[in-house]
Amino acid sequence: MRALILAFAITAFSAAAQAQELTPERAAFRAIYEELVEIDSSPTTGSCTRAAEAMLAHLRGAGFTEADARVIVPDGRPDDGNLVAVLRGSSRRAVLLLAHIDVVDARREDWERDPFTLVEEGGFFFGRGTADDKAMAAVFVDMFVRMRRENFRPRRTLRMALTCGEETSNRVNGVDHLLQNHRDWIQADFAINEGAGGVIGPDGRPLVFNVQAGEKIHQVMTLTVTNPGGHSSRPVPENAIYRLSRGLDRLSAHNFPVELNPVTRAFFERMAPIVGGEMGAAMTAIAANPRDAGATVVLTRDPSYNAMMRTTCVATQLDAGHAPNALPQRATATLSCRVLQGHTPEEVQADLQRALADPEITVEIVRRREGSRPPQLTRAIMGPVEQAVARMWPGTPIVPVMTVGATDGRFLNNAGIPTYGMSGMFAAPGESNAHGLNEKLRVQSLYEGRDFLEAIVRAYAQR
Ligand SMILES: [Zn+2]
Structure with missing residues (x-):
């Protein structure tokens, strides 16, 4: 399998493998x-x-x-x-x-x-x-x-x-x-x-x-800003790279809403007593109420738990400009989105557009993945x-x-x-x-x- 699921910290184990009888x-x-x-x-x-x-x-x-x-x-x-x-x-x-x-x-x-x-x-x-x-x-x-x-x-x-x-x-x-x-x-x-x-x-x-049971859907998206460009000796305020960067900065602070399905709810319920402590208490709370803000903050700190409870989109690649001495005509960021089942790429696209808060940044779906x-x-x-x-x-x-x-x-x-x-x-x-x-x-x-x-x-x- 490509990605493991379990995330809670276990530091040591004893490898007490029993001798196996070979029938x-x-x-x-x-x-x-x-x-x-x-x-x-x-x-x-x-x-x-x-x-x-x-x-x-x-x-x-x-x-x-x-x-x-x-x-x-x-x-x-x-x-x-x-x-x-x-x-x-x-x-x-x-x-x-x-x-x-x-x-x-x-x-x-x-x-x-x-x-x-x-x-x-x-x-x-x-x-x-x-x-x-x-x-x-x-x-x-x-x-x-x-x-x-x-x-x-x-x-x-x-x-x-x-x-x-x-x-x-x-x-x-x-x-x-x-x-x-x-x-x-x-x-x-x-x-x-x-x-x-x-x-x-x-x-x-x-x-x-x-x-x-179940897995997130990997959906690639691109964010693009275009601009007429020009000679780099005469910079103008409107710059495709700066504009895209400001959007990415807003996106970095954006969290998709918490949403549990029967599998992830049962996961948090049953893991709570095993994990214990503040994290365990947060698991119990979120299983009972996915809108619990305090529990969300605690669980968001753990990348694995965070990924289980919400859609995520993260910037993974950048491509901008066409020459060292020219103002950029295009700046593109690639996002790797992991979408919770039950949601369409178009819903994620609309969420991203809101988080970016800039209609000049175009959000495109790359090879649309059907959700199941x-x-x-x-x-x-x-x-x-x-x-x-x-x-x-x-x-x-x-x-x-x-x-x-x-x-x-x-x-x-x-x-x-x-x-x-x-x-x-x-x-x-x-x-x-x-x-x-x-x-x-x-x-x-x-x-x-x-x-x-x-x-x-x-x-x-x-x-
Ligand atoms: Zn495998």
Whole structure:
């Protein structure tokens, strides 16, 4: 995933990873995980297609035919392959299990260990993709293999998609490609995806179990001032750069209104007692009344909480003038806006125009992004999750979260397939270092996540 959600400060943790007993079933799963991590699927040196073909071979070995599992490679992009598979149920309802198999580049010389060798050491699995997102991908492949072998007949159809192009924009996004060209393979009532796991607290024990539902929409905007310009030896008061700068200054002091949805309200309610102190009290207050001015001031100080409770627009690029010796004829600022679901780009545009307080500054929407509604945390979705969490991590609160960045869930949500992020894999905050050096995942978290995902998928399958 591209942006992490959790933000509260945890300074220390104890890595008390228990020795994991390797049953034959678990060893077979571990072998799939190892194989997948060791296939380089990074954009510069790797291939998603190779990873997809390798996982397809496991499915073929279990009896999946061409009619129910295949690799789909976009035209002209031989390394951007995706794997799709289906276990057909007796009803027409379906659930989609989604994971991406591409990874961010990793250079051997920068890493302590070879990034494309799975190393188990000190209670962790090390390697690129161990956490993001090959753990979930391997869990789904292993699950499909065993379900097929045991001749499992779900009521609800189970679909799996292991896709490319989640991490970098220089590849074909697999989810987008499948939606547009092979929608039958991934059509579902809802989807399970990456996006949230669980948080291990300072005492080394599970602190919260997260379910991700919904994300903000990334909408780029530009602000432009134009001017006739002239020779720089004769400055005039009316200057495009100065005018844009004054508008940007006003914008820097502007906050969009606080607005909670059921997911973010539940997040603040449930996090309040865990965070405690002044911040915790502010969370309780804002959940009860989003107009609470005092609580808003406190929460605004934390960039993550601030981003969860309102739309944000921030200046990220500037481009102005055409020559060192000419008055600027044009000055443009690029804004990165993260829009709360349920709002249109036009609403944000109008808000910006008001905040800029200058009709000479033109606000333009760049590549308009359609907003979708946040997925609902219904009983049908949450029932199996609550049961599995109560059994596996008794007493651990379930905290819904909204991603302030973006995942592939945005394509599915926009296509009417509500998508929930949950892996059941716990980590201390920042521990996995996904996208960074020496990415890792707790051994115990991998196996527990596998048990969790299997429990909920089997429950959904029988509903
Ligand atoms: Zn990811």
